[in-house]
Amino acid sequence: MKYSKVYIESFGYELAPVVVTSDELEARLEPLYKTLHFSPGQLQALTGIRERRWWEPGFQLSKGAIAAGKKALSAAGISAGDLGALLYTGVCRERFEPATACRVAAGLGVSGNAAVFDLSNACLGVLNGILEVANRIELGQIRAGLVVSCESARDINDIMIKKMLEDRSMENFASSLATLTGGSGAVAVLLTDGSFSKSGRRRLRGGITHAAPEHHALCLWGVTPDGKGGYEQSMSTDAVSVMNYGVDLGRRTWEEFLPEVGWRESDVDRVVCHQVGSAHQSAILKTLGIPLHKDFTTYEFLGNMGTVSLPLTAALADERDVLSAGDRVALLGIGSGLNCLMLGVDW
Numbered sequence: 001m002k003y004s005k006v007y008i009e010s011f012g013y014e015l016a017p018v019v020v021t022s023d024e025l026e027a028r029l030e031p032l033y034k035t036l037h038f039s040p041g042q043l044q045a046l047t048g049i050r051e052r053r054w055w056e057p058g059f060q061l062s063k064g065a066i067a068a069g070k071k072a073l074s075a076a077g078i079s080a081g082d083l084g085a086l087l088y089t090g091v092c093r094e095r096f097e098p099a100t101a102c103r104v105a106a107g108l109g110v111s112g113n114a115a116v117f118d119l120s121n122a123c124l125g126v127l128n129g130i131l132e133v134a135n136r137i138e139l140g141q142i143r144a145g146l147v148v149s150c151e152s153a154r155d156i157n158d159i160m161i162k163k164m165l166e167d168r169s170m171e172n173f174a175s176s177l178a179t180l181t182g183g184s185g186a187v188a189v190l191l192t193d194g195s196f197s198k199s200g201r202r203r204l205r206g207g208i209t210h211a212a213p214e215h216h217a218l219c220l221w222g223v224t225p226d227g228k229g230g231y232e233q234s235m236s237t238d239a240v241s242v243m244n245y246g247v248d249l250g251r252r253t254w255e256e257f258l259p260e261v262g263w264r265e266s267d268v269d270r271v272v273c274h275q276v277g278s279a280h281q282s283a284i285l286k287t288l289g290i291p292l293h294k295d296f297t298t299y300e301f302l303g304n305m306g307t308v309s310l311p312l313t314a315a316l317a318d319e320r321d322v323l324s325a326g327d328r329v330a331l332l333g334i335g336s337g338l339n340c341l342m343l344g345v346d347w
Helices: 022-028 030-036 042-047 059-076 100-108 124-140 154-166 170-181 240-262 278-287 305-319
Strands: 006-016 018-021 051-054 085-088 113-119 144-151 187-190 204-213 219-225 231-237 272-273 329-337 339-346
Touching: 006 204, 006 305, 018 022, 022 030, 022 154, 022 187, 030 051, 030 059, 030 085, 030 154, 042 154, 042 170, 042 219, 042 278, 059 085, 059 187, 059 204, 085 100, 085 124, 124 144, 124 187, 124 204, 124 329, 124 339, 144 154, 144 204, 154 231, 170 231, 170 240, 170 329, 187 305, 240 278, 240 329, 240 339, 272 278, 272 305, 278 329, 305 329
Parallel strands: 085 113, 085 144, 272 329
Antiparallel strands: 006 187, 018 051, 144 187, 204 339, 219 231, 329 339
């Protein structure tokens, strides 16, 4: 995939207000830790995450996405009426029907001739949304499109902590650990054809995607019967296999990504990865031969916010001048399923 006239015009984001430390989660799991003879500090030691953020109870996902969307539009000086597409791409959605994007569009005042719909692909949702909008821009169908997402980790964490206290086995701890890395946040990415600001910043060069759907059962989040006639959320992750197969998929994608966007390995100035945790970061950078100093991370203080993690991390890196004009930036996304998507941007 190559693009000639697609630009990331601006970002917008919302940080959830409630800071939850790994120490706090471990305090709630104290009976489990005693059963398994764990010392405090395991969660941060295993993941590198010292804290994450959660929304207040009952927070509406569309509210976070709308707030982030307004910031992205304001930063670019573009009105909602200029948008030809609005995509909501979070793992978390408000209802099965209608699309969460519809409530977000109503909140932003998006006009009636815009395409408004949800797109879902685990943690890759926002990157897939960027491609969807980029294709429409490249074809000349629209001048601008907005990709938004909002993730919430509070409910699934509360549920899984309860289950971990009921089943204090090592097997249950291992399959539940990844859930405890979850953080909450919202993000918006505004893409245009460059005709609004004419800044020429953040040109999307192209990207490539690879799939390994034979690993679709490694990370599962959904609703299951509760045995009482109702349903409840549950989540389980084979974290070791997700990392091993994911890193291998990332290696194969990286090998094709570089020639696709016309870069050599040494041409890449910065990378922004999906924010899984310290073990994944170390493994993927080592495998791809990327020096640690080229990476920018937020998982230490924001956790893994699913679809929101990579674009919000890029937004913070831009805000803090970690990413500078002219940098060749690789956005390295991966999601359970498994799917891998890498994008190259002339920042």
